[in-house]
Amino acid sequence: MFVSERMATNLITVGPDLTIFEAKKLMGEKSIRHLPVVDSKGKLLGIISDRDMRDAMPSTLLKKPDYEITLGKIGGFPVSDIMTSKPLTIYPYYTLQDTLLVMQKKKVGALPVVDEEGYLKGILSTRDLLRAFVNVLNIDEPGTLLCIVVKDQPGQMKKIVDIISEENISLGSVLVTRYWEEDKRAIFPYLLTNNVIGVKKKLIDLGFELLDPLKWYLDQLPKVSE
Amino acid sequence: MKKTGFVYDERYLLHDTGAAHPESPERLIAIYNHLVKTGMLDKLVKIEAEPANKRWIESVHNIHYITKFEEACIYGLTEFEHPDNAICRETSDVAYLAVGGVLKAIDLVMSGEIDRAFCAIRPPGHHAEVSAPMGFCYFNNVAIGARYLQRNHGIKRVAIIDFDVHHGNGTQHIFDNDPTVLYYSIHEHPSFAYPGTGRDFEEGIGEGDGFTKNSPVLPGRGDEEYRRLMMQDLVPAIKKFEPEFILLSAGFDAHIDDMMSGTNLTTDGYDFVTQVILNLVNRYTNGKVVSVLEGGYNLEMLPVLVENHIKMLCELRSF
Numbered sequence: 001m002f003v004s005e006r007m008a009t010n011l012i013t014v015g016p017d018l019t020i021f022e023a024k025k026l027m028g029e030k031s032i033r034h035l036p037v038v039d040s041k042g043k044l045l046g047i048i049s050d051r052d053m054r055d056a057m058p059s060t061l062l063k064k065p066d067y068e069i070t071l072g073k074i075g076g077f078p079v080s081d082i083m084t085s086k087p088l089t090i091y092p093y094y095t096l097q098d099t100l101l102v103m104q105k106k107k108v109g110a111l112p113v114v115d116e117e118g119y120l121k122g123i124l125s126t127r128d129l130l131r132a133f134v135n136v137l138n139i140d141e142p143g144t145l146l147c148i149v150v151k152d153q154p155g156q157m158k159k160i161v162d163i164i165s166e167e168n169i170s171l172g173s174v175l176v177t178r179y180w181e182e183d184k185r186a187i188f189p190y191l192l193t194n195n196v197i198g199v200k201k202k203l204i205d206l207g208f209e210l211l212d213p214l215k216w217y218l219d220q221l222p223k224v225s226e
Numbered sequence: 227m228k229k230t231g232f233v234y235d236e237r238y239l240l241h242d243t244g245a246a247h248p249e250s251p252e253r254l255i256a257i258y259n260h261l262v263k264t265g266m267l268d269k270l271v272k273i274e275a276e277p278a279n280k281r282w283i284e285s286v287h288n289i290h291y292i293t294k295f296e297e298a299c300i301y302g303l304t305e306f307e308h309p310d311n312a313i314c315r316e317t318s319d320v321a322y323l324a325v326g327g328v329l330k331a332i333d334l335v336m337s338g339e340i341d342r343a344f345c346a347i348r349p350p351g352h353h354a355e356v357s358a359p360m361g362f363c364y365f366n367n368v369a370i371g372a373r374y375l376q377r378n379h380g381i382k383r384v385a386i387i388d389f390d391v392h393h394g395n396g397t398q399h400i401f402d403n404d405p406t407v408l409y410y411s412i413h414e415h416p417s418f419a420y421p422g423t424g425r426d427f428e429e430g431i432g433e434g435d436g437f438t439k440n441s442p443v444l445p446g447r448g449d450e451e452y453r454r455l456m457m458q459d460l461v462p463a464i465k466k467f468e469p470e471f472i473l474l475s476a477g478f479d480a481h482i483d484d485m486m487s488g489t490n491l492t493t494d495g496y497d498f499v500t501q502v503i504l505n506l507v508n509r510y511t512n513g514k515v516v517s518v519l520e521g522g523y524n525l526e527m528l529p530v531l532v533e534n535h536i537k538m539l540c541e542l543r544s545f
Contacts, residue, residue: 214446
């Protein structure tokens with residue numbers, strides 16, 4: 001769950017003196033939304049997002065000749081003029097959880113990853129994070145989701161995991177969430193099998209409540225006053 | 227009454243999945259005994275299976291995969307690539323017979339000896355991929371049937387309607403790029419149910435774009451949702467595609483009493499499903515349809531649902 005395992009390392013970078021015009025072309029060709037700017041040794045100087053680029057472009061409302069003239073005026077400026085200098089960075093040893101929280105808090109779409117001397121090592125985008133979470137949830141593998149309501153007390157998860165092990169079923173992932181009754185939790189084990197009859201029967205026999213997910217959805221909707 | 231074939235073979239019982247596996251020989255025994263008891267069997271044209279010619283299996287599956295499967299059985303392994311896929315020494319022979327049963331039913335319908343057919347076969351097929359077994363399935367019986375219709379009977383457009391509660395990932399992937407086979411599936415929503423595919427935005431790839439249609443049903447929903455989705459998604463898709471033949475992946479595990487799923491389709495709901503399909507069959511394929519058993523694990527409900535389904539194929543029952 002470390003950034004180093006998930007960041008993109010086949011990086012496209014540019015120097016600070018590249019023109020805006022060429023940088024725009026490069027981002028278009030490679031279909032990338034974030035372009036790190038580094039010095040000749042690979043130290044991170046800044047980053048250009050597609051939004052920075054759009055802000056620098058003349059308005060599309062301009063008439064074509066005006067647009068071309070303005071574009072001609074700005075296209076030759078170096079990227080260092082529009083990049084975000086000293087951008088927010090993370091280290092390769094950051095966890096994905098850290099990164100998730102940072103991205104949520106700072107509202108950024110990608111974070112350059114640097115070592116402690118400031119050399120660029122990689123870049124981690126929301127897309128990389130999404131892929132990582134699809135992977136840890138194992139939802140790209142065939143399986144079945146169970147929805148179980150349990151009392152919020154220790155030892156419940158063990159019972160569930162024991163039953164799953166007894167049935168010789170691989171566990172893809174488990175999510176635990178709050179339930180609408182305060183002393184209860186909802187547990188969602190994702191089982192990598194088609195064969196859930198045995199496990200469901202055992203859970204019911206042990207007194208667990210299997211949740212109808214739709215009921216959960218309906219109960220979460222705002223109540224209509226009559 | 228429509229002359230309806232019934233594929234069944236005692237050798238289908240030899241695929242032994244071990245104790246406590248839901249895809250058991252008892253499923254077929256229950257169906258057979260129920261049809262005997264109700265007298266329904268006497269009204270059907272009994273069809274015994276022959277092993278399918280390997281060339282038809284190869285029309286869908288990778289030859290190395292077929293060999294690997296046969297070898298796993300010969301070696302006496304008890305599972306094939308995943309604990310779900312329980313096998314025994316006889317499993318690959320039975321799998322050839324399952325495909326063979328479907329192909330024979332197709333031959334008889336195409337020659338006009340029978341109007342339509344139900345194939346009470348196992349192992350099931352719709353999860354089986356080109357090169358992988360999945361979810362109790364080894365050979366994709368229905369997919370092979372579709373290729374056989376095209377290559378041996380000159381049928382151009384085949385529609386496969388899959389109402390098993392699980393998405394037929396294998397069938398969808400086999401025909402993903404193929405505009406000559408329409409795949410429609412209605413199943414429990416993939417966020418909750420095996421195998422986690424069959425979302426409504428999966429609509430085919432490349433040339434096959436628009437020739438796959440999926441109707442996911444949220445758990446807890448039943449008859450009304452099936453009615454709404456089939457009218458909204460299935461009927462227009464078939465109308466547009468104009469199939470010459472319709473194959474069914476008939477799973478009876480969406481029933482409210484089947485613990486394999488969270489959907490609540492009732493016995494009446496199943497009648498509705500069959501009726502909508504038969505209306506399309508009568509309109510577009512001149513009544514020609516071959517229905518192939520997939521899932522259904524409640525041993526009390528399965529025989530009743532199959533009986534109702536067959537009666538409707540015979541036109542002895544309607545919704």
